[in-house]
Amino acid sequence: MKYIVRYGEIGIKSPKIRRKFENKLIQNIQTDLSCEFQNDQGRLILITDEEDDKVNEVLQHVFGIVSYSKIVETITDKEKIAQLIDKLIPKLIENGKFDPEKQTFAVKCRRVGNHDFTSQEMAGYCGSVVIKLTNAKVNLSNPDFTLYVEVRENKTYIYYEKIQALGGLPVGSQGRVICLISSGIDSPVAAYEMLKRGCSITLLHCNNTPYTKDTLDKVKQQASNLQKYSLGSKVKLYSVEFGKYLKAVIENAPPRMTCVLCKSGMYQIAEYLAHKQKANAIVDGSSIGQVASQTLSNLEATRYHCRMPIFSPLISRDKIEIEEIAKKIGTYDVSIIPDGGCSAVPKHPETHANLQLVNEIVEKIDQKELLKEVEETIVKIDF
Numbered sequence: 537m538k539y540i541v542r543y544g545e546i547g548i549k550s551p552k553i554r555r556k557f558e559n560k561l562i563q564n565i566q567t568d569l570s571c572e573f574q575n576d577q578g579r580l581i582l583i584t585d586e587e588d589d590k591v592n593e594v595l596q597h598v599f600g601i602v603s604y605s606k607i608v609e610t611i612t613d614k615e616k617i618a619q620l621i622d623k624l625i626p627k628l629i630e631n632g633k634f635d636p637e638k639q640t641f642a643v644k645c646r647r648v649g650n651h652d653f654t655s656q657e658m659a660g661y662c663g664s665v666v667i668k669l670t671n672a673k674v675n676l677s678n679p680d681f682t683l684y685v686e687v688r689e690n691k692t693y694i695y696y697e698k699i700q701a702l703g704g705l706p707v708g709s710q711g712r713v714i715c716l717i718s719s720g721i722d723s724p725v726a727a728y729e730m731l732k733r734g735c736s737i738t739l740l741h742c743n744n745t746p747y748t749k750d751t752l753d754k755v756k757q758q759a760s761n762l763q764k765y766s767l768g769s770k771v772k773l774y775s776v777e778f779g780k781y782l783k784a785v786i787e788n789a790p791p792r793m794t795c796v797l798c799k800s801g802m803y804q805i806a807e808y809l810a811h812k813q814k815a816n817a818i819v820d821g822s823s824i825g826q827v828a829s830q831t832l833s834n835l836e837a838t839r840y841h842c843r844m845p846i847f848s849p850l851i852s853r854d855k856i857e858i859e860e861i862a863k864k865i866g867t868y869d870v871s872i873i874p875d876g877g878c879s880a881v882p883k884h885p886e887t888h889a890n891l892q893l894v895n896e897i898v899e900k901i902d903q904k905e906l907l908k909e910v911e912e913t914i915v916k917i918d919f
């Protein structure tokens with residue numbers, strides 16, 4: 537079987553970068569699909585013996601692909617093209633893809649190269665072949681069924697559907713980021729958004745026991761859910777003992793500051809891991825105003841002591857939008873398994889942290905020293 541694989545943004549890169557990204561895209565697809573590729577003047581043609589379901593499964597999970605089509609191919613010769621349409625249309629009718637008695641149709645032709653016909657002439661010619669076969673009605677402006685004819689120099693590809701894929705950039709074409717992952721809904725979605733932009737991801741989970749239940753199992757499941765979108769780049773997962781730090785915070789800082797200091801500590805631990813992993817940024821699932829800890833002043837105060845860029849790809853998203861993505865990518869069902877919340881959250885958490893006050897408290901509790909102990913507990917987790 538052959539497929540045209542279309543990419544979006546990769547196509548507007550310089551030839552050198554495009555080749556690099558294209559190679560990464562091919563490598564990622566080949567991680568899970570036994571196939572070969574031909575590059576036909578900017579069109580990637582995938583050739584495989586695998587079943588359609590397997591091909592769809594892989595192409596629907598690889599970032600960098602905008603759409604793809606299963607194709608049939610012949611040489612650019614009117615007779616041969618007509619013969620191919622003669623063979624293809626009855627199959628499509630049999631599979632329920634085209635019902636010439638009820639549906640109108642159009643042929644769309646694109647052409648690259650020098651030929652003794654225009655695209656419109658070829659479309660008209662192919663249309664007459666379909667009419668002769670089926671007697672179907674033509675509707676050029678709003679057809680129920682479209683037959684695409686793509687003429688490329690001496691090869692012609694024919695297909696009937698463009699299947700939308702994920703878009704984005706091939707995973708591994710950008711650097712690595714550290715994604716703070718909780719057991720909730722948002723952080724796996726934030727990690728997914730970074731995969732979409734071509735980043736490789738390392739997940740870091742802060743184990744807040746005894747203030748929360750041990751949620752590592754949920755996080756492991758999310759890591760393997762995210763791995764499906766990271767073909768060609770192994771998702772790494774780390775866990776760190778954070779409960780001892782929280783205990784020191786609860787004992788030595790004003791109660792209302794617990795959540796601010798918790799988050800501030802998480803970013804700094806993530807920064808430590810980022811240096812170890814040669815990662816360039818930290819990612820979290822914050823969204824402005826979603827919970828008390830995510831007011832603008834808290835976002836500022838919690839990030840102040842971290843030098844590395846912190847990206848929050850969901851910062852402007854509504855909860856409903858985030859939940860929709862979580863459902864689509866398959867992380868939602870794991871996220872909503874109840875885990876009881878965090879007992880370290882005070883009755884009245886600070887919602888408008890004063891930066892100067894936070895700085896004073898950070899000094900007073902010797903946050904840097906506390907976090908050094910935490911750093912030593914980072915462990916790699918298999919999933």
Ligand SMILES: Nc1ncnc2c1ncn2[C@@H]1O[C@H](COP(=O)(O)OP(=O)(O)OP(=O)(O)O)[C@@H](O)[C@H]1O
Nearest residue numbers: 716717718720721722723740741742820821822829
């Ligand atoms: N235990 C944890 N380990 C690692 N990162 C965490 C942890 N808890 C929270 N985070 C990070 O901080 C972000 C904000 O967490 P917070 O609990 O304030 O909001 P949330 O909307 O409940 O997030 P989520 O739905 O991702 O749990 C999370 O999206 C995640 O990136």
